[in-house]
Amino acid sequence: MFTLTNCLVLSALIFAVGAYGVIARRNILIMLMSVELMLNAVNLSFIAFARYYGSALAPASSGTTGQVFVLMTMVVAAAEVAVGLAILIALFRGRHSVDPGDLDLLKG
Amino acid sequence: MVPSFWPILAYAGFLVGLGGAILLISHLLGPRRHQRAKHDTYECGVAPVGTARERFPVRFYLVAILFVLFDIETVFLVPWAVTYRRLGVPGLIEMFSFIAVLGIGLYYVWRRGALEWD
Amino acid sequence: MDDLIFTAASIVCFLSALAVVTRKNPIYSAVSLILFFGGLAVIFLLLRAPFVAGMQLIVYGGAILVLFLFVIMLLNLREEELGKEKGGRFKAFAAVAAGALALLVIVPVMAAETARDGFGPLASLPDGFGSVDHLGLALFTQFALPFEVTSVLLLAAIVGSVMLSKKHV
Numbered sequence: 085m086f087t088l089t090n091c092l093v094l095s096a097l098i099f100a101v102g103a104y105g106v107i108a109r110r111n112i113l114i115m116l117m118s119v120e121l122m123l124n125a126v127n128l129s130f131i132a133f134a135r136y137y138g139s140a141l142a143p144a145s146s147g148t149t150g151q152v153f154v155l156m157t158m159v160v161a162a163a164e165v166a167v168g169l170a171i172l173i174a175l176f177r178g179r180h181s182v183d184p185g186d187l188d189l190l191k192g
Numbered sequence: 193m194v195p196s197f198w199p200i201l202a203y204a205g206f207l208v209g210l211g212g213a214i215l216l217i218s219h220l221l222g223p224r225r226h227q228r229a230k231h232d233t234y235e236c237g238v239a240p241v242g243t244a245r246e247r248f249p250v251r252f253y254l255v256a257i258l259f260v261l262f263d264i265e266t267v268f269l270v271p272w273a274v275t276y277r278r279l280g281v282p283g284l285i286e287m288f289s290f291i292a293v294l295g296i297g298l299y300y301v302w303r304r305g306a307l308e309w310d
Numbered sequence: 311m312d313d314l315i316f317t318a319a320s321i322v323c324f325l326s327a328l329a330v331v332t333r334k335n336p337i338y339s340a341v342s343l344i345l346f347f348g349g350l351a352v353i354f355l356l357l358r359a360p361f362v363a364g365m366q367l368i369v370y371g372g373a374i375l376v377l378f379l380f381v382i383m384l385l386n387l388r389e390e391e392l393g394k395e396k397g398g399r400f401k402a403f404a405a406v407a408a409g410a411l412a413l414l415v416i417v418p419v420m421a422a423e424t425a426r427d428g429f430g431p432l433a434s435l436p437d438g439f440g441s442v443d444h445l446g447l448a449l450f451t452q453f454a455l456p457f458e459v460t461s462v463l464l465l466a467a468i469v470g471s472v473m474l475s476k477k478h479v
Contacts, residue, residue, distance in 0.1 A: 086316040086356065087428045092419045094320045094353075098327050100412035105331030108404035110395050113336040113382065117343055120374065121327050124350055127366075135357040138435050148448040151440055154362050155267065155449070158369045159460050162264050163467035165374050166257045169381045170474035173253065176385055183394060197355050256380045257471045260373040261464050267365055268457065271446030283450050286458065293461035297468035306472045 091132035099125035112172050112182045116165065123161050127154045254306050265294055312356055319356070323349040334392065340378045347371040358432070359440040 098121055105118025130150040138147020172182065179186055232239075272279070272287050279286075301307060322345060329342035347370045354363035438444050449457055 085428070086312045089419055089422070090316070090320075091353070091357070093416050094323065096412045096415035096419070097324055099415070100408040101324070101327040101331055103411055104404050104408035107407060108396060108401045109331060111336060111392055113378070113385075114331065114333075114339050117330050117336075117339055117378065120343065120370070121330060121346070124347070124370070127362075128350060128353065131354055131357045131359045131362060134359065134440075135429055135435075138358075138439055147436070147439060148444055149452075151359050151362050151445055152448050152453050154359075155365065155445070156456060156460065158267065158365060159264050159463060162260050162369060162374060163463050165377055166260055166467050166471045167474070169253075169377060170257065170471040172381065173384065174474045182385065182387065182392070185394065197360070200355070253380055253384050254472065254475055256377050257475070258468065260377050261468050261471075263369065263373045264464060267369060268449070268460075271361070271442050271449055274442045275446035275450065278447065279450050282454075286450055286454055290458060290461045293458075293465050294468075297465045300469055301472055304472055 088132055088136045092129055095125045095129040095132070097125075098122075098128070110183050110185060112175075112184055115184070116168050116172070119164070119168075120161060123157055127157055130154050130157070251309065258301060258306070261297075262294070265291070316353065316356055319349045319352040322346075323353070334395075336382050336387070337379075340375060340382060343378070344371055344375055347375070357429075358435060361440060361442045361445050 102118040102121030102125060105121065106115050109115055109118065130153050134147045134150030137150075175187060176182060181187075268290065269287070272283065276283050276287075326342040326345040326349065330339045330346065333339045333342065347366060351363040351366045351371070354360075354366055436444075
């Protein structure tokens with residue numbers, strides 16, 4: 085049912101799926117996508133809390149705070165993806181692999 | 193009053209229905225005669241050369257990356273444009289300093305030649 | 311009605327998230343990610359965050375996903391370049407670890423009394439909750455400093471990505 089509890093449980097589940105992707109997969113592209121999953125899980129809990137506190141107790145601005153923070157997260161996610169993929173391409177040119185296990189030399 | 197989102201749902205349903213209907217009708221009505229040439233890759237009528245799995249050149253990627261970063265700028269420009277009358281001069285200063293910092297980025301990209309195609 | 315849409319959207323989100331981390335070919339992962347972002351945008355709409363939902367689709371579903379697809383096309387990985395996946399035992403271990411992580415949140419959340427009775431009625435939300443208007447005012451007054459710092463972050467990302475991908479200019 086549509087309650088704060090269930091939104092937070094869904095968020096925790098998606099976060100765990102993303103964490104599994106980062107731990108278990110050996111493909112940097114999919115690991116980056118898993119990081120996106122984790123960021124979105126956190127966004128979901130932000131928005132759910134914004135809805136919850138927007139209508140319950142508090143001063144009028146408190147619901148908006150969560151939503152503004154989601155916008156900030158989106159900026160961070162975009163910057164992270166842009167730089168992360170640029171690093172991935174730079175690595176791929178040198179090593180011809182997207183396996184993080186192959187990237188174990190300090191001097192390229 | 194908090195708006196209701198029924199129009200969005202109706203619109204999405206209409207789009208899915210339209211897409212499905214077009215696919216279904218053309219599947220039902222279209223004649224199908226299989227020939228070897230019809231299953232070839234379409235390449236302006238000439239025989240295809242090489243493999244379809246070419247690597248994209250990296251300069252496409254640079255354009256895409258810059259698109260993403262300046263797309264984010266738009267995310268902030270929209271709420272600013274909606275509220276700027278009420279924000280007044282401070283809002284103007286905020287937005288212009290934001291754009292100025294990103295303008296430095298654009299200048300850097302330009303000088304590095306990342307916008308050059310070759 | 312909200313219950314029904316929420317349940318459907320969460321199932322779509324969870325299954326597509328699973329597909330993202332389990333597909334071998336990154337193209338399938340990226341397409342599942344689109345589905346995931348769409349499902350999440352529906353939940354955002356239910357939670358009365360229309361502007362954030364739109365931005366979710368434009369920024370994540372539009373821009374970030376396009377970037378991922380570009381890189382997948384750019385690298386155009388062959389089978390032997392995909393990276394050696396770990397064996398079943400390592401994956402089982404990772405699944406247990408991730409499940410424990412989820413339980414760490416789910417158990418206390420389920421135990422909390424206050425959250426269980428659902429969201430307050432729509433009428434109790436302030437006027438224009440989650441609208442562009444509302445967010446814009448908060449963003450440019452209360453959160454002016456984070457907003458300005460954001461531009462520096464974007465500048466760093468622009469410079470960094472150009473540096474990394476255009477070494478010889």
